[in-house]
Amino acid sequence: xxxxxxxxxxxxxxxxxxxxxxxxxxxxxxxxxxxxxxxxxxxxxxxxxxxxxxxxxxxxxxxxxxxxxxxxxxxxxxxxxxxxxxxxxxxxxxxxxxxxxxxxxxxxxxxxxxxxxxxxxxxxxxxxxxxxxxxxxxxxxxxxxxxxxxxxxxxxxxxxxxxxxxxxxxxxxxxxxxxxxxxxxxxxxxxxxxxxxxxxxxxxxxxxxxxxxxxxxxxxxxxxxxxxxxxxxxxxxxxxxxxxxxxxxxxxxxxxxxxxxxxxxxxxxxxxxxxxxxxxxxxxxxxxxxxxxxxxxxxxxxxxxxxxxxxxxxxxxxxxxxxxxxxxxxxxxxxxxxxxxxxxxxxxxxxxxxxxxxxxx
Numbered sequence: 001x002x003x004x005x006x007x008x009x010x011x012x013x014x015x016x017x018x019x020x021x022x023x024x025x026x027x028x029x030x031x032x033x034x035x036x037x038x039x040x041x042x043x044x045x046x047x048x049x050x051x052x053x054x055x056x057x058x059x060x061x062x063x064x065x066x067x068x069x070x071x072x073x074x075x076x077x078x079x080x081x082x083x084x085x086x087x088x089x090x091x092x093x094x095x096x097x098x099x100x101x102x103x104x105x106x107x108x109x110x111x112x113x114x115x116x117x118x119x120x121x122x123x124x125x126x127x128x129x130x131x132x133x134x135x136x137x138x139x140x141x142x143x144x145x146x147x148x149x150x151x152x153x154x155x156x157x158x159x160x161x162x163x164x165x166x167x168x169x170x171x172x173x174x175x176x177x178x179x180x181x182x183x184x185x186x187x188x189x190x191x192x193x194x195x196x197x198x199x200x201x202x203x204x205x206x207x208x209x210x211x212x213x214x215x216x217x218x219x220x221x222x223x224x225x226x227x228x229x230x231x232x233x234x235x236x237x238x239x240x241x242x243x244x245x246x247x248x249x250x251x252x253x254x255x256x257x258x259x260x261x262x263x264x265x266x267x268x269x270x271x272x273x274x275x276x277x278x279x280x281x282x283x284x285x286x287x288x289x290x291x292x293x294x295x296x297x298x299x300x301x302x303x304x305x306x307x308x309x310x311x312x313x314x315x316x317x318x319x320x321x322x323x324x325x326x327x328x329x330x331x332x333x334x335x336x337x338x339x340x341x342x343x344x345x346x347x348x349x350x351x352x353x354x355x356x357x358x359x360x361x
Contacts, residue, residue: 001036007123007131007162013037014160014355015129022357023101023156026062027092028085034357039097042162050075053168054120059097059161066096070168078169079115080106080254086264088326097161103153106258107204107220110196110297112169116152121165124151126158127351150346156357157343158350172222175251176232177204180217180242185209185281185295188217191242192298193277195219198238200231205298206257209284217242220251257296263305269327271312273302275320286315 001024004010014021014037022034043060050073057066063081070076081104083094098104100122105114112118123133124147134147151161180191188207195202204220219235221228236245256262263270275283277299284293284302293304306312312322321339347354 003038011129020357023160025095025098028090056165061096063094074171075168076171078112080108083259087260111203118167119148122151123163124159124161127355174225175222177248178219179246182214183217189299196298200235207295269306270325271304272325273322
């Protein structure tokens with residue numbers, strides 16, 4: 001494994017590479033072909049200004065260190081990044097670079113946006129070994145491209161991130177979870193849509209259809225205590241047609257949903273499917289026998305656990321995209337042809353030699 005000590009050494013390694021490289025952050029995901037290029041030495045917070053709600057750190061900085069630093073100032077990463085370790089059965093430590101490269105975003109995405117929406121700037125080394133910069137702390141730009149948005153979710157295909165700049169937000173005083181029992185998938189999606197379309201600032205909307213005690217639909221409210229109490233009462237009234245609502249203090253359930261712990265340790269394939277929320281129940285109904293699934297983002301994200309080796313193409317075409325996160329075909333994806341063509345064109349622009357191999361997870 002190649003481990004550059006700084007950005008200059010990283011540039012030299014990439015420029016001199018004669019074989020494919022796989023960028024590795026904290027080692028929390030599976031490894032495929034190609035020599036590993038670890039960015040673990042590029043770590044540390046460079047700038048943190050709580051008053052300006054901004055943070056700049058090297059890509060190899062562990063997420064847990066950043067979250068601890070923010071928590072000490074009553075702040076947080078609003079997009080609630082997922083920790084893949086329990087789902088994938090791996091060790092290591094999630095890093096900022098890996099988080100940005102995969103655009104890792106949790107249940108709060110429905111209200112606070114994704115990782116890319118909090119990203120202010122990036123520095124990275126492209127496939128030629130050149131440093132490119134965009135957004136916050138700009139020194140060199142690339143005309144015609146919004147590199148900040150391109151690098152979020154690029155999974156190491158366009159270059160190796162060395163530094164990221166992020167917007168952070170204040171933490172919350174209190175949280176409650178509203179629970180509806182016994183809804184079928186379509187009714188649950190309708191209830192979540194009504195909640196998310198309300199003015200009551202729902203920060204999480206998930207549905208667990210397959211449970212021994214029956215289906216659960218979960219809605220989260222966060223903020224100042226008085227505000228949360230008021231909004232919870234109004235939301236209960238709004239959703240009264242969907243049945244009785246239980247109000248649970250706190251948000252303990254949401255870390256399990258964020259990290260997909262429901263499917264941890266099963267050994268079966270796991271797919272992450274992004275789809276139009278209203279179409280999600282129909283897609284779940286087409287999953288093969290023995291599959292399990294649950295909904296996040298109000299139905300816009302479906303986590304599906306399938307028997308090993310299941311071919312997801314049997315679902316037929318749908319308006320969205322899917323990626324296998326765990327299983328023997330890890331990294332397989334289903335994207336519309338236009339997206340695949342755009343991806344190929346971008347890779348040709350930023351990595352013409354094909355040096356970087358995409359992160360499989």
